[in-house]
Amino acid sequence: FPCHLQKAPRRGLNTSLLLQKRHLGVLPEHSYCLVHEVKVSEMRRHKLEIQSTDNSISNTDNFRLIVGDSACERVFTVNDVSHGGCKYGIMNFSSSSKGSLSVEMCDNLYFTNRKVNSICWASVNYPDSHVLCLVGVADTPGCVSLLPASLFSNSNPQPGMLCSFKISSAWSCAWCLNPQFDKTFSTLSRRVIVKDAETGRTQTYSVGSDVLAQQFALRQVPVLFNGCRSGEIFSIDLRQRGRRDHSWKASRFHQESAITSVRVLQDENYLLAADMLGQIKLWDVRGTKPVQEYKGHHNEHAYLPIHVNECEGLLL
Numbered sequence: 001f002p003c004h005l006q007k008a009p010r011r012g013l014n015t016s017l018l019l020q021k022r023h024l025g026v027l028p029e030h031s032y033c034l035v036h037e038v039k040v041s042e043m044r045r046h047k048l049e050i051q052s053t054d055n056s057i058s059n060t061d062n063f064r065l066i067v068g069d070s071a072c073e074r075v076f077t078v079n080d081v082s083h084g085g086c087k088y089g090i091m092n093f094s095s096s097s098k099g100s101l102s103v104e105m106c107d108n109l110y111f112t113n114r115k116v117n118s119i120c121w122a123s124v125n126y127p128d129s130h131v132l133c134l135v136g137v138a139d140t141p142g143c144v145s146l147l148p149a150s151l152f153s154n155s156n157p158q159p160g161m162l163c164s165f166k167i168s169s170a171w172s173c174a175w176c177l178n179p180q181f182d183k184t185f186s187t188l189s190r191r192v193i194v195k196d197a198e199t200g201r202t203q204t205y206s207v208g209s210d211v212l213a214q215q216f217a218l219r220q221v222p223v224l225f226n227g228c229r230s231g232e233i234f235s236i237d238l239r240q241r242g243r244r245d246h247s248w249k250a251s252r253f254h255q256e257s258a259i260t261s262v263r264v265l266q267d268e269n270y271l272l273a274a275d276m277l278g279q280i281k282l283w284d285v286r287g288t289k290p291v292q293e294y295k296g297h298h299n300e301h302a303y304l305p306i307h308v309n310e311c312e313g314l315l316l
Helices: 015-024 029-042
Strands: 063-068 074-080 086-095 101-105 110-112 116-122 130-135 142-148 163-167 172-175 184-188 191-196 202-206 211-216 223-228 232-237 249-254 259-264 270-275 280-284 290-294
Touching: 063 116, 074 116, 086 116, 130 172, 172 211, 191 223, 211 259, 223 259, 223 270, 232 259
Parallel strands: 116 172
Antiparallel strands: 063 074, 074 086, 086 101, 086 110, 116 130, 130 142, 142 163, 172 184, 184 191, 191 202, 211 223, 223 232, 232 249, 259 270, 270 280, 280 290
């Protein structure tokens, strides 16, 4: 997992020679971090300036949430507005042959006078065809909407939504890509609600603590992983009905603080979890002890996500 990179790149490195040796297979394995250091030293950080043509709305450049689709071509954005509430839409990214980046912001922005707590992309008709949007504030009824991404198209907007239902205040939502439950999503407060978007069939699981983070396993078995405010992490096998004695929890383990993010790895026996004490741990879900811990992350109160690029061995 994350290489311990130097704060400043080493001088005098022949990058092309190192990469050539790596390609020929003559570079020692312990030089892996060195090659990554070279790659990182060549990266440049760019600040993207967002210019809006709508001058009637002030103070709307404060992003509350941004979530990219699986193809890394679109970003669903939620922005704060000065008079309260949020506006949301989709930004399209495209690159020219010269390598420059252009960004198109959707003109068909939607407004809500309530807070958007969580969003995720949903694959209903095809990959990332919809956006699942969770709206609400504490102690007031909220709603979950499944919105077609075409709704935010500047060229051919398609009005309407696939489904929307009321729910008590909730903190997170997730979409299932497992073929056994391929149109299923979940949302939760002190109850985990798993709903089939096509048939409306609903399963409810009572939970003793707010669930702040969740993710479905992708391939092997239809399992939903949940991270709680209490620090508990547990999984639900969707093939089992909810029971009062919590015997439907397939696995259970704990961290010391509220869980802010969970990520299932490609080997679905392993799960990464971060909490509000800044701890990031790698768990083997078949056991009760973490197999790895990643130092250096800081958090005291924020809902901070973690992301994984397994191909490059990176935890962000």
